[in-house]
Amino acid sequence: MRDFNNAKPCLTGKGVTKTFGFGDKKMNAVDHVDFNFHEGEFVSIVGESGSGKTTLSKMLLGLISVTEGQIDFQGKPRDISTNAKKKEYWKGIQAIFQDPFASYNMFYKIDSVLLDCLKMRGDGSLPYEKKFELMTEACSFVNLKFAELTNKYPFELSGGQMQRLMIARIFLLKPKILLADEPTSMIDACSRATILDMLLKLRDEINMTIIFITHDIGLAYYVSDTVYIMEHGKFVEYGPADKVILNPQAPYTKRLINDVPKIYEEWDLTTV
Amino acid sequence: MKNTIKQAFHSSKFVTGFVIFMFVLVTIFVYPLIVTRDPLEMVGQGNFFKPGTYVAVSDVVGTNSNYRLNVDTSAAKLETGLSVENRAMMADWLEKYGEVPASDIDVTDAESLVALWNEKYDPKTVIKGMTIAVRNQYMRLNNQIQHALKDSGVIIAEKNEETGELEEAKSYDGREFVNQGDLPNTQTFLLGTDNFGRDVLTELVAATKVSLGVGIIAGVIATIIGLILGLLAGYVGGFVDNLITFITNLFTVIPSFVLLILISYSVSESARGTTMVGILIGITAWPWTTRSVRSQVISLRNRDHVNLSKLSGHSMMRIVFTDILPYIASYVVMAFILQISSGILAEAQLSMLGLGPSTTTTATLGLMMNWATQYSAHTSGTWWAYFPVILVIALISFSLNLMNTGLDQIFNPQLRD
Ligand SMILES: Nc1ncnc2c1ncn2[C@@H]1O[C@H](COP(=O)(O)OP(=O)(O)O)[C@@H](O)[C@H]1O
Ligand SMILES: [Mg+2]
Numbered sequence: 267m268r269d270f271n272n273a274k275p276c277l278t279g280k281g282v283t284k285t286f287g288f289g290d291k292k293m294n295a296v297d298h299v300d301f302n303f304h305e306g307e308f309v310s311i312v313g314e315s316g317s318g319k320t321t322l323s324k325m326l327l328g329l330i331s332v333t334e335g336q337i338d339f340q341g342k343p344r345d346i347s348t349n350a351k352k353k354e355y356w357k358g359i360q361a362i363f364q365d366p367f368a369s370y371n372m373f374y375k376i377d378s379v380l381l382d383c384l385k386m387r388g389d390g391s392l393p394y395e396k397k398f399e400l401m402t403e404a405c406s407f408v409n410l411k412f413a414e415l416t417n418k419y420p421f422e423l424s425g426g427q428m429q430r431l432m433i434a435r436i437f438l439l440k441p442k443i444l445l446a447d448e449p450t451s452m453i454d455a456c457s458r459a460t461i462l463d464m465l466l467k468l469r470d471e472i473n474m475t476i477i478f479i480t481h482d483i484g485l486a487y488y489v490s491d492t493v494y495i496m497e498h499g500k501f502v503e504y505g506p507a508d509k510v511i512l513n514p515q516a517p518y519t520k521r522l523i524n525d526v527p528k529i530y531e532e533w534d535l536t537t538v
Numbered sequence: 539m540k541n542t543i544k545q546a547f548h549s550s551k552f553v554t555g556f557v558i559f560m561f562v563l564v565t566i567f568v569y570p571l572i573v574t575r576d577p578l579e580m581v582g583q584g585n586f587f588k589p590g591t592y593v594a595v596s597d598v599v600g601t602n603s604n605y606r607l608n609v610d611t612s613a614a615k616l617e618t619g620l621s622v623e624n625r626a627m628m629a630d631w632l633e634k635y636g637e638v639p640a641s642d643i644d645v646t647d648a649e650s651l652v653a654l655w656n657e658k659y660d661p662k663t664v665i666k667g668m669t670i671a672v673r674n675q676y677m678r679l680n681n682q683i684q685h686a687l688k689d690s691g692v693i694i695a696e697k698n699e700e701t702g703e704l705e706e707a708k709s710y711d712g713r714e715f716v717n718q719g720d721l722p723n724t725q726t727f728l729l730g731t732d733n734f735g736r737d738v739l740t741e742l743v744a745a746t747k748v749s750l751g752v753g754i755i756a757g758v759i760a761t762i763i764g765l766i767l768g769l770l771a772g773y774v775g776g777f778v779d780n781l782i783t784f785i786t787n788l789f790t791v792i793p794s795f796v797l798l799i800l801i802s803y804s805v806s807e808s809a810r811g812t813t814m815v816g817i818l819i820g821i822t823a824w825p826w827t828t829r830s831v832r833s834q835v836i837s838l839r840n841r842d843h844v845n846l847s848k849l850s851g852h853s854m855m856r857i858v859f860t861d862i863l864p865y866i867a868s869y870v871v872m873a874f875i876l877q878i879s880s881g882i883l884a885e886a887q888l889s890m891l892g893l894g895p896s897t898t899t900t901a902t903l904g905l906m907m908n909w910a911t912q913y914s915a916h917t918s919g920t921w922w923a924y925f926p927v928i929l930v931i932a933l934i935s936f937s938l939n940l941m942n943t944g945l946d947q948i949f950n951p952q953l954r955d
Binding site for chain 2 (some may be wrong): 361
């Protein structure tokens with residue numbers, strides 16, 4: 267575990283709120299949360315289903331509007347008011363979604379996903395051999411063979427392969443921040459550990475900030491530097507993973523930890 | 539795409555509908571190649587000739603017949619030749635003066651009635667109390683019966699130009715027959731003729747083609763408007779969505795058929811051709827396509843593949859065309875099929891009200907119905923003028939709906955039982 271108190275902040279929020287519905291049905295899915303994510307930090311946001319994790323991540327990505335509050339990106343107020351500014355913002359922040367089967371356009375070959383990344387990097391005019399080389403390199407980073415995958419449709423791949431390809435996409439784009447919204451919850455247990463290892467590798471090699479969203483506090487303890495615990499749209503507790511999990515203060519955190527009986531035992535990698 | 543089409547042809551409902559629809563399509567394109575007559579040509583003079591083959595009378599007489607059949611034609615002649623009044627008169631006489639009990643007389647059996655008559659009736663006997671006028675009436679009836687029984691046939695006479703006298707040109711007896719194939723002029727009207735003496739079958743085929751065209755024009759317009767508005771409302775959301783939803787609801791509250799009647803009424807009769815009617819139907823039929831496309835798009839726009847496309851910096855247009863449209867394409871095809879079907883029905887309904895295409899150069903299914911109704915085909919028992927039209931309308935909408943159900947079962951498998 268590293269100490270991030272003096273690291274450069276790359277994404278900070280103050281009073282960030284998202285309200286859904288009107289009148290009687292009005293509810294705050296995310297309720298005045300403050301956070302401070304640093305460069306190269308592996309942050310986990312932990313909470314039960316429905317606690318507002320996905321809503322927060324969509325706000326951070328700029329996919330939905332923020333009802334109230336302020337988000338700073340790399341020390342400056344985030345400005346995504348125009349399409350051009352959004353496009354620029356998305357060069358710095360990218361995502362991996364929960365359901366790999368829903369993340370791909372099923373009418374297009376998987377090549378198009380990687381080719382889009384090259385285009386976004388500004389490598390759209392390279393000769394195809396060069397592009398092929400880059401895509402092969404990205405795929406080998408996640409233990410996939412591009413030559414075997416090219417010209418295939420998404421539904422011809424397994425869930426684990428699809429999610430690894432999503433990481434290959436991140437490898438090509440090299441954003442400052444990666445938001446991974448429960449990337450392992452829909453895939454088989456074998457692929458899970460690999461995916462987590464790859465996320466750690468991305469952080470170590472490129473100094474990427476990883477915001478890892480999960481409902482599994484054990485998993486968060488295993489991978490993260492900092493943990494934010496979310497309950498009903500609020501952060502009830504946050505701090506270094508060791509501190510929060512070995513010495514929890516909030517009752518909600520204690521309950522989450524009690525639901526994972528193995529937390530104080532020796533970590534067995536096959537369970538993650 | 540190829541897969542979907544292949545899948546569609548595994549659905550028995552879709553295939554049945556498709557086959558029926560193809561049958562209609564092939565008919566409307568092949569039939570005119572065989573029967574080249576103008577579908578609106580008035581072949582018959584007079585209205586509602588019943589279905590059958592028509593033979594030129596002069597040709598029957600003029601044909602050299604070598605066919606002498608040993609068939610007694612008198613029975614058939616009696617059966618059709620003795621009118622109901624004559625039969626009643628015969629029964630009356632037999633009962634009153636022939637002393638035959640009423641129960642023995644059967645006016646429906648011409649042969650036994652005539653036999654009974656021949657047995658009892660003698661023109662020479664004078665019955666007391668009978669006036670001469672009545673007696674003569676019975677004698678004329680007797681002559682008529684005896685004539686019908688005679689097999690001697692007819693004489694064809696020609697007028698001599700010089701003397702003005704009639705001369706026998708030919709004579710035929712009752713046993714001479716003509717082979718139908720030897721006749722130069724026969725006309726078969728499988729479905730008879732309509733009120734204007736036009737061949738119903740030929741007209742029906744032409745009308746089906748025009749009505750299908752009206753349906754397709756209406757379907758294309760309704761689907762394009764519905765698709766564009768639905769995509770805008772669903773994807774852009776916000777104010778655009780509110781505005782479009784408001785307009786759509788407005789159109790839903792006012793039944794589109796009422797609107798269609800009002801608009802059709804206000805378009806001048808001369809401008810109301812078949813294309814115009816198709817356009818009018820199309821611009822009043824889009825609301826439900828808009829509503830269903832909108833709800834489909836709303837459920838799609840928050841999908842992760844759309845989010846990923848946004849994160850990849852794709853423009854809104856590109857996202858709509860590559861990430862939304864392909865996902866709703868099958869749905870739009872289904873909506874289009876239903877729009878064609880309801881467009882054909884709308885044309886028929888409009889035409890029944892006299893607000894359909896005002897044209898004398900083409901027929902539509904609705905116009906055929908309208909003509910048949912105006913000339914009271916339904917009360918005069920001339921079923922061939924309207925029943926086949928109803929059948930074709932039913933067949934087309936049945937086949938289109940069947941195709942739609944088949945597709946629906948493929949795209950929404952949870953509905954399958
Ligand atoms: N588009 C939306 N409209 C209304 N309510 C929403 C919407 N998205 C999420 N919510 C609500 O916000 C709450 C948080 O949802 P979500 O962020 O998906 O939770 P999590 O990802 O932690 O499971 C839930 O109660 C959910 O019903
Ligand atoms: Mg979630």
